[in-house]
Amino acid sequence: MALTGVIDRLKNTNLEEIGVSFSLADLMRDLKVEGNNVYIKLFSPSEKYHEYLKEKTEKTLKSIGAENVEVEFTSEPPKQQQQPPQPPPQQNPFESRRRIPGVKKVIAVASGKGGVGKSTVAVNLAAALKKKGYSVGYLDADMYGPSGPTMLGAKDKQVVATPDNKLIAPEAHGIKMMSIGLLLPSEDTPVIWRGPVLFKALSQFLFDINWGEELDFLIIDLPPGTGDVQITLGQTAEIDGAVIVTTPQDVALIDVKKGIQMFNEVQIPVIGIVENMSYFVCPDTGKKYEIFGKSKTEDVAKQYGTELLGKIPIEPKVAEFSDLxxxxxxxxxxxxxxxxxxxxxEKLIKKLSEQ
Incomplete structure (x- = not known):
């Protein structure tokens, strides 16, 4: 006789005759099957039902081939099924955030979409802070499209590691900088990484860089959009604030709104918005032209509880010097x-001092 067949039969044998909704299997405390011999122990709080239960069990099991059926009773109730362990309380993903070592203030420069000059703003913001006398670092976190080495004239910079596997940030124009572009074999080598490798590299850039002297500011140049890098950054590193770069067009401002909402979700304060390519001043006449239409950036900033930090004009010299x-x-x-x-x-420094 198969043990599973015996158990199935006991499960299908009800005890409605004595007014209970149990099956014989519900009362079973022990069961042994040896050939066609069956030993079973049943729970019964009163001897009143012993004879009935014994006859019912014998009849049931002999109907499926049992020759000898030994029935024993116990007044100890069946043990309750052990409840599965409760899952641990869900950890707040932001509780494990760490300060980036060797840095006083960390600023993320982001954009809701590409093509708005985010990296140009990030590099020149770092340069402006350096010009004001602060020690500054620039971290190019755009793994798939690193432009920092070109804009800072650092394509030939070598990255070396310390004995404890920290990467030593090279320097360009007095700015400490790090970019995946410095670690690739050539300028045209694509980065073809999937999520886990990308996150490991980002984590190393955040926490395993030797910046030398303590930095007053670290500018992190994020990739465009509101994807995995931004979320990972928000969950792993303590960021003091974010600056969102846009252009005046409505299509760009739609993505600004998404960017503000994303930073709110990952609990990073938005310091303000920088409007790039805001207007063009004709060098011959000095007349200002709003090439991309009248700006609504200030209205969006007020709507979302932040401010417009500045408007950057279109000047050919910006691109020329960036290429140099x-x-x-x-x-x-x-x-x-x-x-x-x-x-x-200047506005950035003031806003941070008010936090």
């Missing part, structure tokens, strides 16, 4: 864009 590897802030002091970047840096 020199931030316009350091290359051309009298440029309108330089003055705008310096004002953004």
């Amino acid at each position: 590897g020199i931030p316009v802030v350091l290359a051309k002091e009298d440029a309108q864009s330089t003055q705008a970047f310096m004002e953004v840096a």
